[in-house]
Amino acid sequence: MAIASLGVGWLLDRRDPRLVMTAGSLLATASVLVWSRVQTAVGLYATFVVLGGAMAAVTYAPAFTVVAKWFT
Numbered sequence: 001m002a003i004a005s006l007g008v009g010w011l012l013d014r015r016d017p018r019l020v021m022t023a024g025s026l027l028a029t030a031s032v033l034v035w036s037r038v039q040t041a042v043g044l045y046a047t048f049v050v051l052g053g054a055m056a057a058v059t060y061a062p063a064f065t066v067v068a069k070w071f072t
Contacts, residue, residue, distance in 0.1 A: 004056035011057075017066040024057025 011020045031051040038044045056062075 001052040001055045001059075004053040005061070008053075008056040008062065012062055012065045017062060017069055020057055021062050021066060024054050024062070028054035028058060 008020065008024075028051065031047055031054055035044075035047045035051065038047055
């Protein structure tokens with residue numbers, strides 16, 4: 001999540017933050033569904049890499065960016 005936050009922060013500055021958060025929510029949903037079907041350790045780690053990217057897009061920092069841009 002920490003590594004993905006760098007890219008997500010860049011996207012939040014250059015794109016509509018609500019779009020980034022929506023894409024992150026969809027990615028998180030897909031990741032959790034994949035997580036429920038994982039059968040190997042490699043699959044688990046790969047799923048958590050994707051889930052970390054999704055978490056970087058939907059936690060508190062992006063939400064406060066949306067609020068700050070919305071109420072300027």
